[in-house]
Amino acid sequence: MPHVPTAPPGAPSAGTVTLPVQVRSPWWELGRRLLLALVILLFTIALVYFDRDGYIDSNDPEHNYTVDMVDSIYYTTVTLSTTGYGDIAPVTSQARLVNAFVITPLRIAFLVLLIGTTLEVLASQGREMFRVARWRNKMTEHVVVVGYGTKGRRAVDTLVNNGLSREEIVIVDPSALALQEAQADGVAMVTGDATRREVLRRAGVERATQVIITTDRDDSNVLATLTVRQLNPTAWIVAAVREQENVALMRQSGADSVITSSDAVGRLLGISSLSPTLGSVMEDLLTYGEGLEVAERDLLVPEVGKQPQSLPDQVIAVVRDERVYRYFDPVVSQLARGDRLIVIRPARERPWAPRPGTHGEALSIEQD
Known part of the structure; x- marks a missing residue:
């Protein structure tokens, strides 16, 4: 079996479908919102403490009903959480205005953050699962591109430039870098090894009309071609090989068209050396736009x-x-x-x- 690069920590597991929308992790969103809530809490504590002379603690006659840091923390927490025991209250006009126009909006923002965070954590994963399920049902007669390196990206660019929608293209690649590239390019991607049937099934290979196989290893391309052909006998398979001697093997594996990358580059280099003008014309024909x-x-x-x-x-x-x-x-x-x-x-x-x-x-x- 070909070597599959080990994904870094936090990378999607094999077979994971990633649609071309950057959706932040719900736990990242949770941390961000908790940090904002903490900022609101600390700001309100500081606001109450610096204006502590405008408040009175009715339960503390021993200290002349004054408010200290502990009282500021206590008042802030019960106020922002809307508990409000009433033992500490603003008595001056300034403190009351601050409560009305500053602390009350902060209380609303604090509650919105907490409620919104809970709903986001509960709903985001279910919503993403629904999107993936709906995408699978709609994905038919599409193009699957195995390998999203330089050749794979250029193949996708050519398809898009000639009228194919990015929504009709699915990438299969095991690397986290390819996932980032696919998300940036607005293309759906299945993370995993294309020689595994389950990964290809997640990409909808059985319903694809065309499959482009362009990994960096000829053995991986042969195994992927065999697997694709078993799952979809009618798909048009275009495969790339690095060495000319592997062309026959690739065709026997089920590829309809085989492109020899090193041979093509070598021919172009030779033509450009013998006739620079002819080489420039050949390069012109291969350059889109x-x-x-x-x-x-x-x-x-x-x-x-x-x-x-x-x-x-x-x-x-x-x-x-x-x-x-x-x-x-x-x-x-x-x-x-x-x-x-x-x-x-x-x-x-x-x-x-x-x-x-x-x-x-x-x-x-x-x-x-």
């Missing part, structure tokens, strides 16, 4: 029967009957209804849509 991009779109009705080279977009491949043909292949010398085009187009245009100006025209697949 600038210059040129590779995109896939549907064929339009007016384009049926035409040659791929005659279209406004630079067609590099045609997808027909789930097979990919190069644009110069005789099989696709004439475009047919239902074809999909792989094109190079300006990045400012929406990748998965027809070229601007043709939005009103029907897609060829609609005529079947």
